[in-house]
Amino acid sequence: MRSTLPAMLLLAAATTASAAPVHITTPATSLLLEATEGAAPVILYYGARLTDADAASVAAVEKGHNAYPAYGLITQTPTAISITHADGDMTLDPAVVSTDTYTDADGLPVTAIRMRDRKYPVDIALCYRAYPGTDVIDTWTEITNGERRPVTLSRYASAYLPVRRGDVWLSHLAGSWANEANLVQEPLRPGVKSIVNNDGTRNSQTSHGEIMLSLDGRPDDRAGRTIGAALEYGGNYRIDLVTDDSEHHSLLAGINEANSPYTLARGETFATPPLALTYSDRGTGGVSRNLHRWARRYKLAHPERDRKILLNSWEGVYFDINEQGMHAMMDDIASMGGELFVMDDGWFGGKYPRNNDSTSLGDWTVDTTKLPSGTAALVDYAASKGIGFGIWIEPEMTNTQSELYEKHPDWIVRSANREPVTGRGGTQLVLDMANPAVQDHVVKVVDDIIAANPGLDYIKWDANMGISNHGSTYLGADRQSHLYIEWHRGLIKALDRIRKAHPDITIQLCASGGGRPNYALLPYFDEFWVSDNTDALQRVYMQWGTGYFFPAIAMASHISSKPNHQTFRTTPVKYRADVAMSGRLGMEIQPKDMTDEEKDFCRRAIADYKLIRPVVQHGDLYRLLSPYDGHGAASLMYVDEPRDEAVVFWYKTETFHNQHLPRVTLDGLDPDRSYTVTELTRIDNEPLPFEGRAFTGRYLMENGLEIPYTHKVDYHKLNDWSSRVLRLQAVK
Numbered sequence: 031m032r033s034t035l036p037a038m039l040l041l042a043a044a045t046t047a048s049a050a051p052v053h054i055t056t057p058a059t060s061l062l063l064e065a066t067e068g069a070a071p072v073i074l075y076y077g078a079r080l081t082d083a084d085a086a087s088v089a090a091v092e093k094g095h096n097a098y099p100a101y102g103l104i105t106q107t108p109t110a111i112s113i114t115h116a117d118g119d120m121t122l123d124p125a126v127v128s129t130d131t132y133t134d135a136d137g138l139p140v141t142a143i144r145m146r147d148r149k150y151p152v153d154i155a156l157c158y159r160a161y162p163g164t165d166v167i168d169t170w171t172e173i174t175n176g177e178r179r180p181v182t183l184s185r186y187a188s189a190y191l192p193v194r195r196g197d198v199w200l201s202h203l204a205g206s207w208a209n210e211a212n213l214v215q216e217p218l219r220p221g222v223k224s225i226v227n228n229d230g231t232r233n234s235q236t237s238h239g240e241i242m243l244s245l246d247g248r249p250d251d252r253a254g255r256t257i258g259a260a261l262e263y264g265g266n267y268r269i270d271l272v273t274d275d276s277e278h279h280s281l282l283a284g285i286n287e288a289n290s291p292y293t294l295a296r297g298e299t300f301a302t303p304p305l306a307l308t309y310s311d312r313g314t315g316g317v318s319r320n321l322h323r324w325a326r327r328y329k330l331a332h333p334e335r336d337r338k339i340l341l342n343s344w345e346g347v348y349f350d351i352n353e354q355g356m357h358a359m360m361d362d363i364a365s366m367g368g369e370l371f372v373m374d375d376g377w378f379g380g381k382y383p384r385n386n387d388s389t390s391l392g393d394w395t396v397d398t399t400k401l402p403s404g405t406a407a408l409v410d411y412a413a414s415k416g417i418g419f420g421i422w423i424e425p426e427m428t429n430t431q432s433e434l435y436e437k438h439p440d441w442i443v444r445s446a447n448r449e450p451v452t453g454r455g456g457t458q459l460v461l462d463m464a465n466p467a468v469q470d471h472v473v474k475v476v477d478d479i480i481a482a483n484p485g486l487d488y489i490k491w492d493a494n495m496g497i498s499n500h501g502s503t504y505l506g507a508d509r510q511s512h513l514y515i516e517w518h519r520g521l522i523k524a525l526d527r528i529r530k531a532h533p534d535i536t537i538q539l540c541a542s543g544g545g546r547p548n549y550a551l552l553p554y555f556d557e558f559w560v561s562d563n564t565d566a567l568q569r570v571y572m573q574w575g576t577g578y579f580f581p582a583i584a585m586a587s588h589i590s591s592k593p594n595h596q597t598f599r600t601t602p603v604k605y606r607a608d609v610a611m612s613g614r615l616g617m618e619i620q621p622k623d624m625t626d627e628e629k630d631f632c633r634r635a636i637a638d639y640k641l642i643r644p645v646v647q648h649g650d651l652y653r654l655l656s657p658y659d660g661h662g663a664a665s666l667m668y669v670d671e672p673r674d675e676a677v678v679f680w681y682k683t684e685t686f687h688n689q690h691l692p693r694v695t696l697d698g699l700d701p702d703r704s705y706t707v708t709e710l711t712r713i714d715n716e717p718l719p720f721e722g723r724a725f726t727g728r729y730l731m732e733n734g735l736e737i738p739y740t741h742k743v744d745y746h747k748l749n750d751w752s753s754r755v756l757r758l759q760a761v762k
């Protein structure tokens with residue numbers, strides 16, 4: 031796991047103060063700046079990798095744009111930073127002092143362009159980190175107050191990027207609880223397009239801090255120059271795309287400054303969260319693959335590990351936890367070939383037993399009326415069945431009805447002068463992570479659970495409330511506006527301590543479903559829960575959107591019951607399994623309510639998933655046919671890095687008689703090798719015509735395969751759903 035803490039270790043430094051262009055490169059991309067001493071730094075180019083000769087020519091001809099426009103002398107066009115100096119002056123005019131390169135605490139190369147205001151002792155460093163072996167460059171800013179008294183930051187974007195106008199389209203994600211990560215694609219028009227989060231704790235439930243910009247018109251998954259940007263922050267953010275009357279759109283991204291002016295003490299340095307930039311000329315698909323590779327290498331816990339196939343208890347029993355029920359679920363998942371059982375909410379509480387969502391958060395002691403032998407006995411039971419055991423917690427929260435709140439009423443986020451504002455269950459409260467005592471509590475919750483349950487394999491870490499009632503008793507009167515920022519610093523500090531103490535345990539990032547996938551928190555987690563909506567059809571859309579920015583290895587995707595608990599739609603178990611298999615496969619169901627036939631099918635699906643798990647979880651994603659395009663079907667595939675193996679998923683999204691669906695052409699294969707096709711999770715009475723046959727990658731990518739619209743099954747088994755999983759193996 032990589033540290034995301036801003037403090038950088040200066041291991042080796044080379045300093046220059048010339049007019050030479052600063053050329054930051056990755057294998058396929060270049061970011062070119064000019065940093066002339068005494069002048070404002072200029073961003074000249076971001077895109078496909080330049081040769082040194084091109085870089086020199088570009089530097090000679092391009093005028094470029096101020097790389098970090100500051101408010102004060104510039105007032106009418108977009109600015110990235112705004113400061114009120116100790117004397118009340120609101121102007122800022124930074125000029126380059128030097129440029130240096132160093133190696134950070136994780137051994138990664140950083141280039142810093144250092145500036146100082148021409149009148150005031152305020153220093154700003156523009157920092158760039160290229161991640162070796164990927165096409166991702168982090169960009170962030172470090173602002174240091176050298177004045178004798180505090181200054182106030184009212185705008186402090188992580189980065190500014192000018193994007194040449196033309197026919198530029200934005201791709202981003204929007205939604206709500208149980209409807210997360212809907213893909214939205216729109217052209218940039220004059221005005222300001224803002225993507226904003228104000229939740230305080232869950233910053234991806236409604237919108238996401240990751241975007242793509244397609245430079246050549248309507249976004250295409252296979253072609254076109256495309257920029258990707260992912261803000262590595264877990265708190266409130268703001269992404270602005272400003273289109274004024276100039277030749278460029280201005281991209282500004284960073285912490286949402288609303289209600290968060292930051293007082294920078296004398297000598298203090300404020301580091302903004304990094305904005306990860308990537309570029310591909312292979313369209314939105316190319317950008318996704320760049321981000322996924324980066325995530326799998328640098329931004330996830332245990333990227334090398336195969337994720338286990340699990341059964342989670344939530345939709346199966348909700349709060350109705352008891353020993354016999356947990357044993358039965360473990361027996362069932364083990365008998366279907368699963369590898370892990372996770373006991374969700376409802377297992378804890380002393381004075382206040384957790385029988386619904388209105389009590390007990392914070393009281394992380396086993397409810398022995400439900401589990402008389404305790405949780406350690408469940409871990410042992412799981413081991414006796416050959417599977418791992420996981421447990422649910424929500425450590426950043428409490429309820430008004432809890433022993434924790436009775437003991438520490440001052441530990442919650444609230445204005446000192448008002449009654450607490452409650453959330454879920456009418457009683458939930460957010461603990462004040464800015465307070466070090468609360469950070470200690472959160473760390474201790476995890477330490478104690480791991481100590482009390484030797485062999486515990488997995489933790490599901492949930493967070494079901496945003497910040498309301500702005501206030502922190504810990505921060506004191508002069509730092510109330512730091513609440514959102516300090517809350518997140520506190521969370522990261524706690525997570526850092528937890529991961530240092532428990533590097534091996536698997537932890538899932540969950541927040542009312544998919545409320546938290548972002549690249550600030552993910553380095554501490556192995557995976558995330560995509561949504562509380564487990565309906566397979568809606569998941570086709572949500573997983574499609576989520577996959578724009580996050581890799582399949584991290585996307586928890588579960589087979590749930592029929593009818594589905596959120597949409598009440600009934601889909602066959604094959605469709606549910608085929609959709610779940612395109613991410614990290616799991617189950618979210620009461621197995622004892624399944625028919626034997628469904629269990630047999632799931633046993634087969636789990637065995638099949640084990641065959642393709644390395645490709646799904648560690649391979650490259652190619653999106654083939656978007657459900658959002660309304661063609662009646664969706665299709666995606668994964669290809670392993672050597673292009674030896676691939677798996678194609680195909681889902682019908684609507685059914686009409688005499689329907690005409692597009693034939694899907696494949697992608698990412700070696701055109702000159704042949705691949706044998708095998709259908710997995712097959713239900714048809716007869717094999718597909720191409721079963722066991724080999725085709726060249728070229729044929730598959732230029733012509734595709736004709737996938738039947740329906741399944742050939744016995745009459746009484748016919749229904750309106752259809753899906754396919756095809757395994758492709760290169761002929762040796």
Ligand code: DGJ
Pocket residue numbers: 344374375387422492494540541542543544559561562
């Ligand atoms: C919200 C999560 O998203 C669900 O999966 C489940 O863990 C519940 N919380 C439990 O309260």
